[in-house]
Amino acid sequence: MKRGIGRGAVGSVRLVALLALLAARSCLAGVPFTPSNGFQAQPFTGQGGKPSDPPSIVVSALLQQLLDVDDKSYRASFVLVIGLRWKDPEAEASVIQATDRFRNSTEAECVRPCASDFTLSKRKDQGYTTRVSCCDDLWLPTVRMLNMYALPPARQQPYEITVDNDTVTWGVTVSGEIYTPFNVAKFPFDSQDLKLQFEYSKQDYIKEFLPGPTTTRSTRKGAGDIVYGWHVDDVVVVPDNVTYMALFGANETAGLLAVGASKMDKDSEFTSFDIIIHVHRLHSFYMMALFAPMFLLVILSFATYTMPLDMMAVRISFTVTLFLSLTAMQFRFNDLLPHSSYPTAASKVVLISYCCVAVCIPVTICVYYLMLRANNGINDIKDSFLAREGKKVYKQAKIVNATAAVLVFVTVVISMVLIMLGL
Numbered sequence: 001m002k003r004g005i006g007r008g009a010v011g012s013v014r015l016v017a018l019l020a021l022l023a024a025r026s027c028l029a030g031v032p033f034t035p036s037n038g039f040q041a042q043p044f045t046g047q048g049g050k051p052s053d054p055p056s057i058v059v060s061a062l063l064q065q066l067l068d069v070d071d072k073s074y075r076a077s078f079v080l081v082i083g084l085r086w087k088d089p090e091a092e093a094s095v096i097q098a099t100d101r102f103r104n105s106t107e108a109e110c111v112r113p114c115a116s117d118f119t120l121s122k123r124k125d126q127g128y129t130t131r132v133s134c135c136d137d138l139w140l141p142t143v144r145m146l147n148m149y150a151l152p153p154a155r156q157q158p159y160e161i162t163v164d165n166d167t168v169t170w171g172v173t174v175s176g177e178i179y180t181p182f183n184v185a186k187f188p189f190d191s192q193d194l195k196l197q198f199e200y201s202k203q204d205y206i207k208e209f210l211p212g213p214t215t216t217r218s219t220r221k222g223a224g225d226i227v228y229g230w231h232v233d234d235v236v237v238v239p240d241n242v243t244y245m246a247l248f249g250a251n252e253t254a255g256l257l258a259v260g261a262s263k264m265d266k267d268s269e270f271t272s273f274d275i276i277i278h279v280h281r282l283h284s285f286y287m288m289a290l291f292a293p294m295f296l297l298v299i300l301s302f303a304t305y306t307m308p309l310d311m312m313a314v315r316i317s318f319t320v321t322l323f324l325s326l327t328a329m330q331f332r333f334n335d336l337l338p339h340s341s342y343p344t345a346a347s348k349v350v351l352i353s354y355c356c357v358a359v360c361i362p363v364t365i366c367v368y369y370l371m372l373r374a375n376n377g378i379n380d381i382k383d384s385f386l387a388r389e390g391k392k393v394y395k396q397a398k399i400v401n402a403t404a405a406v407l408v409f410v411t412v413v414i415s416m417v418l419i420m421l422g423l
Contacts, residue, residue, distance in 0.1 A: 043082065043157050043172045046142030047112065054205055055086035057141065059237045060212035061275045064173065066227045069194070069279065071338035074182050075149055076194045082275065083171040084141065085212065091163045094137040095128060102134045110134035114161045130162045138163070140170060141206055146197040150177040187337070187344040188286035191233075194277040200242070200270035209273040211237040229285070233278040240272045290333050290346065294353045297322050297329075298412055304360045305405040309397050310375070312368040319360040326353055345419045352415045356408050363404040370397035 060083040067077035088094075095114065102110045103124050110120050118131040126132040138161065151157070152175060159172040180195050214235040226232060301322050304315050330350055337346055374394035 042142075042144050042148075042151075043159075043174045044084065044141065044143040044170070046140040048137075048139035050205060051088075051139050054203060054207040055088065055141075056207045056210055058085040058210045058212040059083070059239075059273050059275070060085070061214045061235050061237055063214075063216045063232065063235050063277060066194075066230070066232055066277065066279070069192070069227060069230050071182050071184060071187075071192075073179075073339075075177055075179050076277075077177045078194075078277070079173065079175045080196070080275070080277075081171060081173050083169060083212065084143070085167065085169045086141075087166050088139060088168050089166045091138055091168045092165060094139070095133050095135055095163050098134040098136040098138070099128055099132075102136075110136060112136050112138075112140075112161075114163075116158045116160070130160055133163075135161050138168070141201070143201070143206075144199040145174075145176075145178070146199050147178050147180060147195070148176055149179045152176065182338070184338040184340045184344050185342060187340070187346050188281050188283040189345060191278065191280040194279060196275040196277075198273050198275075200240075200272040203269045203271055206271055208241060208271050209237075209239040211239060211273075214275075225282075229282055230279045231282055233280060236276050236278070238274045238276060240274065242270055242272075286336065286346070290329075290336065291349060293329055294326065294349060295416075297326055298353050298356050301357045301360055302405060302409070304364065305401055309367045309401060310371040312364055315364040316361055319357060319364070322357045323354070326350075326357060348419050349416070352412065352419075356412050359404065359408055363401065367397045367401050370394075370400065 062081040062083075064079040064081055067079065069076050098110070102120065103122050105122065112135045113120055114133040114135040115131040120132060120134060140161070157172055157174060159170065162169045162171075178194070178196055180193075182192055184190055214237060216232050216235055301319065304319055307315050307318070338344070340347075343351075370393055374391070374397060
């Protein structure tokens with residue numbers, strides 16, 4: 001920020017440019033704002049008490065890198081540049097006052113530099129640009145992340161606070177791990193919403209959150225996947241305004257007020273926002289590595305219906321071999337399957353494959369005993385009636401064998417189509 005610099009509010013295009021610049025600088029050495037205990041601070045740790053006029057805050061997000069999506073522990077790791085922008089008529093004067101106090105040596109150090117990757121000096125001829133200014137006196141909102149699982153202490157959270165007249169832009173590169181719900185019922189054809197939840201703030205402090213520009217642009221260059229098994233579709237900011245009663249429910253609100261846990265009025269308005277990263281799974285690997293081999297084993301099981309009807313031992317041994325092959329394949333690919341308390345599309349495919357192969361055994365036994373009856377009748381040359389009945393039973397055995405093969409084939413086709421469609 002410069003004294004008297006700039007005209008008008010920072011637009012959406014400029015905000016995205018500032019976030020991109022912060023993303024590019026995130027790899028530089030610097031000293032991020034951290035608490036005195038040495039642990040990693042929440043990305044947006046505010047200061048300055050209660051604002052005289054609660055601002056509307058525009059939230060922007062730039063996905064720098066999606067690091068990992070863990071569908072077994074329901075977590076996701078990422079590097080995301082988040083920007084907050086609001087109006088503060090006192091912002092410019094506050095930064096100038098804090099910077100001058102630091103340069104005049106009345107303060108030994110600047111507690112909150114306006115940029116994390118720059119070391120301030122006592123020079124008085126540097127002006128008041130962002131990277132040489134002190135933001136100790138500037139009001140900053142405290143916005144905590146509710147579903148943050150871990151903020152790695154070894155990974156920095158670079159930030160920049162830019163003031164242009166009465167417009168404040170606070171951008172932070174957030175590196176961390178969140179826990180978020182997963183719906184894997186359609187695995188491996190599923191899509192997920194990786195949701196970063198930010199806390200509910202009373203409207204006395206923040207009037208509202210507004211969605212700003214977002215982008216999935218990454219600073220990564222080169223060919224290859226961005227993250228194993230997933231593709232990023234887009235990033236959206238979703239504001240949420242709710243009353244205290246709606247947030248906690250009538251019973252919980254009454255209980256909290258009764259024990260004095262909160263003195264907030266039950267009708268107080270709260271505001272929050274979520275940043276949602278939409279991703280979909282790249283299913284081609286699972287199709288080739290898991291589904292295709294199972295389809296082939298099911299197709300091979302139809303060879304059973306072409307074998308002689310009276311060769312029960314051969315037919316059953318072939319079926320058991322295929323069944324054991326399916327079992328071995330399932331154990332082999334268990335590590336690739338997500339953890340779920342309900343059936344997924346993959347588990348339904350496995351079950352259908354087992355059933356289609358296993359049905360060969362009862363069909364083989366039934367056809368074999370029909371063939372025994374047929375052979376007994378046909379071989380009895382002394383009684384022409386029994387011979388004719390034996391031929392009928394033989395035809396019935398062939399019909400049963402062919403009908404079973406057709407029914408299994410139709411079942412396989414219909415089941416697979418329904419599973420692929422997620423029904």
